[in-house]
Amino acid sequence: MRRLGRALVTAALAVAGAGGTAGWASGDSQSAVTGPPPGSAAWRADTAYGRALPDPATATPHEVARFFAGLDAAARTALVRSHPLVVGNLDGAPVPLRYEANRIAAAATGDARYASLAAPDRQILAFDPRGRGQVAEVFGDLEHAAHVSVIVPGNDNDAASYDARRAPHTGPAAMARALRAATEGAAPGGSVAVVAWTGYTTPVGVGLDAAGGRLAAAGAIRLTRFTAGLDAVGAPDPVLFCHSYGSVVCGLAARHTDATDLVAFGSPGMRADTADALHTGARVWAARGPSDWIADVPNVSLAGIGHGADPTSAAFGARRVPAADVRGHAGYFAPGTQSLAAFAAIAKGEAR
Known part of the structure; x- marks a missing residue:
């Protein structure tokens, strides 16, 4: 032993x-x-044109993709601005939306370590500050x-x-x-x-x-x-x-x-x-x-x-x-x- x-x-x-x-x-x-991204509770409480938003904890990426495919540009933009941490980390969401959402989320932290991630030429596909x-x-x-x-x-x-x-x-x-x-x-x-x-x-x-x-x-x-x-x-x-x-x-x-x-x-x-x-x-x-x-x-x-x-x-x-x-x-x-x-x-x- x-x-x-x-x-x-x-x-x-x-x-x-x-x-x-x-x-x-x-x-x-x-x-x-682990688990769904920060801000998921507020996301679940929201809707898009009266439609429930896909639960980040349970919806598959393909279900997420189908949901976003059914939204117009205005609804997509509204979700990015209201829930950037969720959209930016939501597998299955359109790639350009995730880039935009993560620029917003990185800038919003106010943390100097993340400032460079918010630069307009960066393609940040996921950002979770936890x-x-x-x-x-x-x-x-x-x-x-x-x-x-x-x-x-x-x-x-x-x-x-x-x-x-x-x-x-x-x-x-x-x-x-x-x-x-x-x-x-x-x-x-x-x-x-x-x-x-x-x-x-x-x-x-x-x-x-x-x-x-x-x-x-x-x-x-x-x-x-x-x-x-x-x-x-x-x-x-x-x-x-x-x-x-x-x-x-x-x-x-x-x-x-x-x-x-x-x-x-x-x-x-x-x-x-x-x-x-x-x-x-x-x-x-x-x-x-x-x-x-x-x-x-x-x-x-x-x-x-x-x-x-x-x-x-x-x-x-x-x-x-x-x-x-x-x-x-x-x-x-x-x-x-x-x-x-x-x-x-x-x-x-x-x-x-």
């Missing part, structure tokens, strides 16, 4: 560092932000894209730090920009839209949150609904690029999404023994650079600690993404790397 106890502690400390760039600082237990905050941003033309990719980040990511200065090509927004630039080629504007999705409560620093699956399970529910929302507005089935603890989220969400591809990189495990055990029709890819410290994380799953098999192992059965020139844990989107070139091919549906 003493040996088992030491193994659990070792695994917890090792896995807890996964996903962020904040280093081995102490982590605090986080309360997952807790550390959650945000999703679109790069490209989501309404007309032939392909859509979603970046699912790991530890130490939230709306409060979303626009903070980081090392080049790291962090969800910079990863999304790098991927979109890599897919453009000789045709500026391109046919790929990329979403930086910081849409769940991530672990902070070292702690049992990062070693366990509680936050990932809550995040998987939100990711599943988000991808259903993309489907409801007619977007193509997405590619999910899942970094570190984000790959745990993707692993738990896999069977419930319509993703064409799941790409796990710098992953501590996906809470499955094999790619087949994810029970998804998506192609599963995995990458790990030679200097990524995630390789030192024990691939265990004991008493809820650890995330299981290494997705880059032959036994797992994922398709390997070349990453021999990747530096560190967050260098997978650096221009010129094998991994970014492979990611771009996957995003464009060209990889085999």
Whole structure:
């Protein structure tokens, strides 16, 4: 029992560092932000031309889409202005309305950390200021894209730090920009839209949150609904690029999404023994650079600690993404790397 106890502690400390760039600082237990967006009670009490509004807690994204399809421009504008936090986070609502609503919501917080999100050139698809905050941003033309990719980040990511200065090509927004630039080629504007999705409560620093699956399970529910929302507005089935603890989220969400591809990189495990055990029709890819410290994380799953098999192992059965020139844990989107070139091919549906 003493040996088992030491193994659990070792695994917890090792896995807890996964996903962020904040280093081995102490982590605090986080309360997952879940459920309908703030302002939902006032939304439920309102109507549009006498029609009840779809309940954010129970209406499916497709039901939301059908509701908005039946409104004229005046009614849509009125709802955006009266309920920006709901419309901005309502999966299935028209994309331009969500952008407009989130500009209003971010500006209304009066919080300097969120002021940049309200800029007129930002395409903020979700913004929730509760807790550390959650945000999703679109790069490209989501309404007309032939392909859509979603970046699912790991530890130490939230709306409060979303626009903070980081090392080049790291962090969800910079990863999304790098991927979109890599897919453009000789045709500026391109046919790929990329979403930086910081849409769940991530672990902070070292702690049992990062070693366990509680936050990932809550995040998987939100990711599943988000991808259903993309489907409801007619977007193509997405590619999910899942970094570190984000790959745990993707692993738990896999069977419930319509993703064409799941790409796990710098992953501590996906809470499955094999790619087949994810029970998804998506192609599963995995990458790990030679200097990524995630390789030192024990691939265990004991008493809820650890995330299981290494997705880059032959036994797992994922398709390997070349990453021999990747530096560190967050260098997978650096221009010129094998991994970014492979990611771009996957995003464009060209990889085999």
